[in-house]
Amino acid sequence: MFGYVRPFKPELRMKEYEAYKAVYCGLCKELGRQYGIFARFTLSYDFTFLAILSMAFQKTAPDFSKIRCLINPLKKCSACRQNGVTERIASQAMITLYHKCRDQLLDENWLARLPVSLSFPFVRWCWQKARQKEPQYDCFAADMMQNQQLAESRLSGPDPAAEPTAHFLSQICETLSDDPDQKRVLARFGYLLGRYIYLSDALDDLEKDAKKHRFNPFLQRYTVSELKSVSYSPAVESIHGTIAELEKAFSLLNLNDWQPIAENIVYYGLKQSLQNILRKKEKIE
Structure with a gap:
């Protein structure tokens, strides 16, 4: 994943922000x-x-507990763990990293491949350990990467190009609940979240992909100059439409005590991440 699903801190209450940080620290x-x-x-x-x-x-x-942080060992911070969740998500993160690194090794530019090549033995070791714990997730991730390469080889537009990531997160989110109704909603929510992540990343990398002659779904119909001239509206409208559908699916989820933090991320954080991408492009111009 790419880091676009984050909270909007100004709208978080202090206790919610502390709980979010505790989950982050627990995963770390x-x-x-x-x-x-x-x-x-x-x-x-x-x-x-x-x-x-x-x-x-x-x-x-x-379970919230105090731990020492690697960055600041003199100060203790809260960490949250729960019923094997952090262990499972940590393994899934390493599996995702491995498949992403494998994809980056296909880059034709040897200089771009160098950092990944140097770290790949460590990443592969982590993957070998993680896939034993999360074999189903590894299969989902491998299928996603294979389908993504196929979509890119066909020079697909935004909708078909986003499909592999959307389907992947749909499969993952569906497994989070045993309740049949919530499973259906989670599958739809995960699909839209995956689509949002893929399209946001494509918009973010637009100029870089054009410069390096790499695949980008938004460049199959428009040039960078054409997109700039209309303030990237085809991409922005597609992402906004995805967020709107995602919010509808999210409203049907029951997330108990975690509802306020999740609402902040879905209703504020996703739009803020899009604005951050657009602001970055304004600075480039």
């Missing part, structure tokens, strides 16, 4: 415990949100 701690210190630096906001979704459907209460 778990990554270090299972996969070593360097694995901690791979944690993204997207997996923190996935952990919150998972915790919302657990029957046991979360």
Whole structure:
């Protein structure tokens, strides 16, 4: 995942922000415990949100405890763990990282491949360990990457190009609840969340992809100049439409104590991430 699913801090109450940080710190701690210190630096906001979704459907209460932070060992911070959720999400994060690195190794530019090549033995070791714990997730991720390569080879537009990521997250989110009604809603929500992540990443990488002659779904119909001239409206409208549908699906979920934090991310954070992408493009211009 890519880090576009994050909270909008100004709209979070203090206790909600502390709970969110506790989940993030708990995941960071778990990554270090299972996969070593360097694995901690791979944690993204997207997996923190996935952990919150998972915790919302657990029957046991979360466990908050004080731990020492690697960055500031003199100060203790809160960490949240719950019924194996952090262990599972940490493994899923490493599996995703492995498949993403494998995809990056296909880059034709050897200089771009160099950092990934140097870290790949460590990433592969983490993956071999993680896939034993999460074999189904590994199969889902491998299928997603294969389908993504196929879509890109066909020079697909935004809708078919986003399908593999959307389907992947639909499969993952559907497993979070045993309730049949919630499973259906989670599948739809995950599909739209995956679509949002893929399209946001494509918009974010637009100029870089054009410069390096890499696939980008928005460049199959428009040039960068054409998109700039209309303030990227084809991409922005597609992402806004996805967010609107995602909000409808989200309104049918019952996330218990985690509802306020999830609402902040879905109703404010996703739009803010899009605005951050557009602001970054304004600075480039």
